[in-house]
Amino acid sequence: MTESIRRIIFRAASAAAIALIAGAAFYVVAPARAEIELNLYNRIPLIDAAGRGDAEKVRGYLLAGQNPNQVDIDGRTAVMLASYGNHPNMVSMLVDAKARCDAKDKNGITALQIAAERGYDDVVVQLLRCKASRSEEHTSELQSH
Numbered sequence: 647m648t649e650s651i652r653r654i655i656f657r658a659a660s661a662a663a664i665a666l667i668a669g670a671a672f673y674v675v676a677p678a679r680a681e682i683e684l685n686l687y688n689r690i691p692l693i694d695a696a697g698r699g700d701a702e703k704v705r706g707y708l709l710a711g712q713n714p715n716q717v718d719i720d721g722r723t724a725v726m727l728a729s730y731g732n733h734p735n736m737v738s739m740l741v742d743a744k745a746r747c748d749a750k751d752k753n754g755i756t757a758l759q760i761a762a763e764r765g766y767d768d769v770v771v772q773l774l775r776c777k778a779s780r781s782e783e784h785t786s787e788l789q790s791h
Contacts, residue, residue, distance in 0.1 A: 690716050697727030699736050714745035721752035725773075729757040734768035737776075747776035 692712045695703035704724070708714060717723055725745045728736035737757070741747055750756055758777075761769035 690718055692716060693718050693722065693724045693727055696724035696733070696736050696740060697731050699728065699731055699733035701736060701739060704736065704739060708739075708743050714740050714743040715749065717749070717751075721750070723749045723751075723757070725749070726751060726755075726757045726760060729761040729766065729769045729773065730764070732761075732764070732766045732769060734766075734772045737769055737772040741772065741776045747773050 692704060692707040692714070693716060695707065714724055723745065725737055725740050725747055726749070728740060737747075747758070748756060758770065758773045761773060
């Protein structure tokens with residue numbers, strides 16, 4: 647292989663790597679768009695961050711207008727992945743942002759089932775509080791009509 651061909655391949659590889667890094671940095675640094683976006687792994691960044699327990703990123707996505715009830719390709723929500731990762735504070739943050747705590751994935755599984763099956767008591771408590779408060783809200787709405 648000639649030196650000029652090596653340089654061309656290196657430049658092409660470098661440009662691709664820079665584009666890849668720049669694309670990843672966009673999602674890390676500037677989660678500002680309100681519509682659903684997929685990151686480099688075809689995951690919704692809000693749901694991905696919730697599953698990792700990354701409160702700073704989730705807060706940023708929510709402040710940017712992301713819907714806390716988005717679902718991934720498997721029908722899982724941010725609350726479900728936060729439950730799966732045993733992140734009770736994340737569950738609480740999402741519930742405060744009006745995330746549904748009773749949503750079911752494509753297999754009919756809820757966040758509460760995930761947490762209970764794994765023995766994540768603190769997450770179970772957060773989810774039960776959510777269900778109780780939503781039930782109270784619904785009851786008071788019915789009484790006011």
